[in-house]
Amino acid sequence: MRVIMGKGLLAANAGKARDNRLYLAQRNITAINLISSPGAGKTTLLEGTLTRLGGRLKTAVIEGDLYTALDAERLEDKAASVVQINTEGVCHLNAAMVERAMQGLEAVQTVDLLVIENVGNLVCPAGFDLGEDFKVVLLSVAEGSDKPAKYRESFAAAQAVVITKVDLLPYTDFDLPGVLQTIREINPDLPVMVTSVRTGEGMEAWCEFLGQAVAAKKAGRA
Amino acid sequence: MHEVSLIAELVNILEQSAREHGIVQVKKVRLVVGESYQALPEALATAFEVLTTDTLAAGAELEIGQVKVLFRCQECEREYGGSEWPVPCPACGSFRRTLVSGNELYLDYYEGETEADLSCE
Numbered sequence: 001m002r003v004i005m006g007k008g009l010l011a012a013n014a015g016k017a018r019d020n021r022l023y024l025a026q027r028n029i030t031a032i033n034l035i036s037s038p039g040a041g042k043t044t045l046l047e048g049t050l051t052r053l054g055g056r057l058k059t060a061v062i063e064g065d066l067y068t069a070l071d072a073e074r075l076e077d078k079a080a081s082v083v084q085i086n087t088e089g090v091c092h093l094n095a096a097m098v099e100r101a102m103q104g105l106e107a108v109q110t111v112d113l114l115v116i117e118n119v120g121n122l123v124c125p126a127g128f129d130l131g132e133d134f135k136v137v138l139l140s141v142a143e144g145s146d147k148p149a150k151y152r153e154s155f156a157a158a159q160a161v162v163i164t165k166v167d168l169l170p171y172t173d174f175d176l177p178g179v180l181q182t183i184r185e186i187n188p189d190l191p192v193m194v195t196s197v198r199t200g201e202g203m204e205a206w207c208e209f210l211g212q213a214v215a216a217k218k219a220g221r222a
Numbered sequence: 223m224h225e226v227s228l229i230a231e232l233v234n235i236l237e238q239s240a241r242e243h244g245i246v247q248v249k250k251v252r253l254v255v256g257e258s259y260q261a262l263p264e265a266l267a268t269a270f271e272v273l274t275t276d277t278l279a280a281g282a283e284l285e286i287g288q289v290k291v292l293f294r295c296q297e298c299e300r301e302y303g304g305s306e307w308p309v310p311c312p313a314c315g316s317f318r319r320t321l322v323s324g325n326e327l328y329l330d331y332y333e334g335e336t337e338a339d340l341s342c343e
Contacts, residue, residue: 001336003243005329009231009253091224124224127259153260185310185317 016095020131030214031114036138038120041164048197050078060111062101064093081107092124122151134159145175148182167196229269245334248279254287256326291324
């Protein structure tokens with residue numbers, strides 16, 4: 001007996017993501033999904049961002065890692081609420097994990113911005129909708145110029161790119177103009193912010209970008 | 223690596239559907255995967271073998287249909303393949319394009335035997 005299905009493998013995740021999106025919309029919360037390879041500086045960028053956003057936006061963070069709560073500990077006193085997800089080997093977050101994590105965030109009812117820091121991996125997270133408003137991909141100067149071409153699915157799925165650690169540019173062969181060109185070829189309208197948490201370069205533009213995203217979502221509801 | 227998550231979901235869907243149809247043993251499964259998912263057929267097959275152990279799909283054959291990436295140019299409507307993308311539109315050179323196919327990911331069909339099928343043999 002043959003059973004014709006045509007059922008999508010991500011249908012269950014898409015349903016959960018819809019639930020999360022509705023939950024966030026009802027509370028007027030902007031959610032971003034931060035994606036990068038391990039060590040690109042997601043948590044460091046967040047440290048710098050939360051310090052700067054302090055007076056402007058109230059923020060909660062969901063930290064995704066394979067193991068440990070090290071990242072959540074780093075951010076604990078900088079955000080209104082932080083919760084750690086340990087995927088224990090799973091290489092990406094999914095919508096069900098985020099749903100459970102949101103239930104663990106006391107302050108989630110009242111924040112403006114929810115940052116979901118995905119597991120360090122530039123391949124798998126791109127395919128899994130968490131219910132976020134948009135994905136942001138980080139690329140660090142230390143990783144090399146070939147990453148957008150190699151991991152184009154992540155860059156194609158993103159609504160913004162943050163280049164990190166640009167204070168290291170003089171010490172590397174990173175071809176910044178070439179990388180910006182490749183990103184434009186993958187996704188012509190993608191905003192790209194060039195930053196260094198260490199020197200503060202580009203951080204104001206990035207925070208401004210987040211502030212505008214939050215304001216746009218709130219305005220859309222009003 | 224995400225092949226394991228995808229196959230775990232496939233096995234969930236299979237088990238639920240098979241129960242609904244009174245199927246006790248799944249013989250063959252056809253999965254359709256677009257190339258934009260960057261899922262390796264070998265890894266999908268290994269995950270399928272491992273995750274179906276002790277389920278009613280244990281030992282089933284997994285057939286994987288791969289779908290090539292195809293774009294439509296947003297400027298001139300030309301459709302073009304994209305195995306080596308990002309490539310500009312061959313007609314007008316624009317990088318603005320819509321993904322037409324290559325993002326499929328679904329269980330096409332499966333074949334199995336019910337209790338009655340097995341007792342006939």
